[in-house]
Amino acid sequence: MRAPVVVIAASAAVLGPACAFAVEYMSVEQAQRSLFPQADRFEPQAITLSPAQQQDLQGRLGSTWHAPHWKVFAALKDGQQQGWVVVDEVVGKFELIGYAVAVGSDGAVRQVEILSYRESHGHEVRLAPWRKQFVGKKAGDAIQVGRDIANISGATLSCNHVTEGVRRIVQTLDVVRATHAGA
Amino acid sequence: MPAPDGAWLRRARPALGTLVEIGIGWRAGDASAAQHARAAVLEAGFAAIAHVQASLSRFAADSAIARYNAAAEGEVVPLEPDSRELLLLANELHAASAGCFDVSLGSGGWRLEDAGLRKLHAASHLDLGGLAKGWAVDRAVAALQEAGAFAGWVNAGGDLRGWGVELPLALRDEATGGVRHLGSLGEGAFATSCFAARNSPGRQVLAGGVRAAHVSVAAPCCAWADALTKVVGITGDPHHPLLQRYDARAWIHQQ
Secondary structure: OOOOEEEEOOOOOOOOOOEOEEEEOOOHHHHHHHHOOOOOEEEEEOOOOOHHHHHHHHHHHOOOOOOOOOEEEEEEEOOEEEEEEEEEEEEOOOEEEEEEEEEEOOOOEEEEEEEEEEEOEOOHHHOHHHHHOOOOOOOOOOOOOOOOOOEEEOOOOOOHHHHHHHHHHHHHHHHHHHHHOOO | OOOOOOOEEEEEEEEOOEEEEEEEEOOOOOHHHOHHHHHHHHHHHHHHHHHHHHHHOOOOOOOHHHHHHHOOOOOEEOOOHHHHHHHHHHHHHHHHOOOOOOOOOOOOOEEEEOOEEEEOOOOOOOOHHHOHHHHHHHHHHHHHHHOOOOEEEEEEOOEEEEEEEEEEEEEEOOOOEOEEEEEEEEEEEEEEEEEEOOOOOOOEEOHHHOOOEEEEEEEOOHHHHHHHHHHHHHHOOOOOHHHHHOOOEEEEEEO
16 A cells, blocks of 8 residues: 655744634534434423432432533424434534434433544633634535635544433433323 | 534533543534434444443443353353454554553453454453543544545544544643633644653553643554653653554643
């Protein structure tokens, strides 16, 4: 195989200043259509839990239950619910990750899609003003270093925050489903 | 190189313990660029990633590696052809690096036989973490090319490979966050590992007491780039002779 052509900045030993990096992968609407292609409607749903349900969930998650900042949509086809799309956002050390998870009516995860990835230096990711600059951005309005196809290399970024977020969503919907099933 | 002038499609999903991003491109007017066709190509790429995870992750209960680690002395674990190929590469790298690259993390005691992977002693265990992400990237690239993507890339948590396009590269700052422009990658793979000073827990250790550094390697395929970051990091030698053998180059960036 041929060696790759790699052009590294002359000052690779001492790199330039750190800047932010962001990719908008999908809008919520694009994610809904991708996750449930057969659905004809997505209806926003509020999740409210009774004290008994909250306690059940606390036992399952092993931590105190707080009302989540999720956006929950029922995926409907001909009025029948096929499942849910839940949109959530998790914060890591330097990154803010928006994602959507599709859960079937049987409670199983069908797919997880990352909606947006934003990374910054310092603690900007937790500051409201930094996050606000992305409000209203559509998929394709990327704010990126260099061109639209910039890639990051680095030590592995863990997806723990996302998988933990998915776990909480699945357990919460399980509690909701159990109630509706008359259990 | 000629760039696709149709739109890029870029998607990411959690996999391999990290975020895996796939980007694919088409020429404008290409009939295969219809949305459902592009979605099918993407799925082929993500399916290849999922297949490597299921067959080789030590965390996937039914994977060959998980079964090997749980096996008793003398047992032979059957292998799929892809898994066998990866373990052959691991063997080759171990020999070529004089034991520096070691998927048994010093426990030894494994042997590839016609029937599968034999466990020679009970304490032997395998961890393909130093190789599996790069390998998964290579399998995904092959699947995407076979499915018809004219150009694109696969990036598994910073181990990446591109084809048909020159990719601008940025390096993550592990200490303070943000990214720094590094250069660009044409037709090949790039991997980065972070090595910390000896007294930093939980991180790979750079030889010679060097303080925290990134080691990046560019190589024709991602499995080689991934593995060679470990060899360069452990030896502290950015001109290690193994690099030439695998058509690779290395950089050490101090923090």
